[in-house]
Amino acid sequence: MxxxxxxxxxxxxxxxxxxxxxxxxxxxxxxxxxxxxxxxxxxxxxxxxxxxxxxxxxxxxxxxxxxxxxxxxxxxxxxYGSNNKEASQIDMMNDGVEDLRLKYGKLIYQEYDTGKDQYIKDLSGHLSKFEAVLAKNKSGFLVGSKVSFADYSLLEVLLNHQVLCPTCLDALPALKAFVAMMSARPKLKAFxxxxxxxxxxxxxxxxx
Structure with missing residues (x-):
């Protein structure tokens, strides 16, 4: 089993x-x-x-x-990181992803017909926080030098947003590179x- x-x-x-x-x-x-x-x-x-x-x-x-x-x-x-410090940073980043996920969920289930245009207009401001983190970490991941559960969480939210607004990452090169890197991991790509x-x-x- x-x-x-x-x-x-x-x-x-x-x-x-x-x-x-x-x-x-x-x-x-x-x-x-x-x-x-x-x-x-x-x-x-x-x-x-x-x-x-x-x-x-x-x-x-x-x-x-x-x-x-x-x-x-x-x-x-x-x-979950290489040490307790990284684990705490991963928790922080995942909480940031959760904040974005909740905004997205509110749009999808409560405000889609009335709030979609404004949501997309405001989206780059929300995504820019993750852009800044990824731009500083040369590994390409949110925290440290290896993939964490927060990276999968962010990837999933970004893939959803690319369906909502296909151009949402065009002005965010670190995030765009992150999605490309994660999506190209062989087992993940197969899925x-x-x-x-x-x-x-x-x-x-x-x-x-």
């Missing part, structure tokens, strides 16, 4: 970054896909600590909360090119 079981809906959503990470790390996982109508019945929801998905099982450990899952995977697969990745909608409401 694969070491991990992911229970989630048939979307990329909150599982996007962990799937990218597991594929790049050469890990196998089992997907348990939950139809939305089954979720609304409430039985599975009642078994989740905070009443939400994704849920990941690693042996006898069951976790919810997507960022806690990413940190767990980071510890398991040497993707990005796969039907398993391409068939999944980005979001649950069909907007992207």
């Amino acid at each position: 694969p070491p991990y079981t992911i229970t989630y809906f048939a979307v990329r959503g909150r599982c996007g970054a962990m799937r990218l990470m597991l594929s790049d790390q050469g890990q196998e996982w089992k997907e348990v896909t939950v139809p939305f109508e089954e979720w609304t019945k409430g039985d599975l929801k009642a078994t989740c600590v905070f009443g939400q998905l994704p849920k990941v099982q690693d042996g006898d450990l069951v976790l919810v909360q997507s960022n806690a899952i990413l940190r767990h995977l980071g510890r398991n697969h040497d993707a 990005l090119d796969s039907d398993d990745f391409k068939k999944l909608p980005i979001n649950g409401n069909g907007k992207q």
Whole structure:
């Protein structure tokens, strides 16, 4: 049996970054896909600590909360920095990605029809923070000299934004290089090119 079981809906959503990470790390996982109508019945929801998905099982450990899952995977697969200082910086960067992810989610699920133009107008200001960090770190990663779970999280958010606005990275060379570098990693590229990745909608409401 694969070491991990992911229970989630048939979307990329909150599982996007962990799937990218597991594929790049050469890990196998089992997907348990939950139809939305089954979720609304409430039985599975009642078994989740905070009443939400994704849920990941690693042996006898069951976790919810997507960022806690990413940190767990980071510890398991040497993707949490080389020391405590780097680990703290990785946490900080992942929190920054989460702030952007929440802005994106608010647009997609609440303000898409009324706020898309303004969101895209403001986007470069949000992305410039990551641009500055990557421009200083010659390794091409957010922190240190090796890939971390925060890099997968940032990549996933950037790929989503390139669908929303294909030109959003044109004036951000470090971010554009980051996406190219990460997407070219052989195992990750194979996943990005796969039907398993391409068939999944980005979001649950069909907007992207």
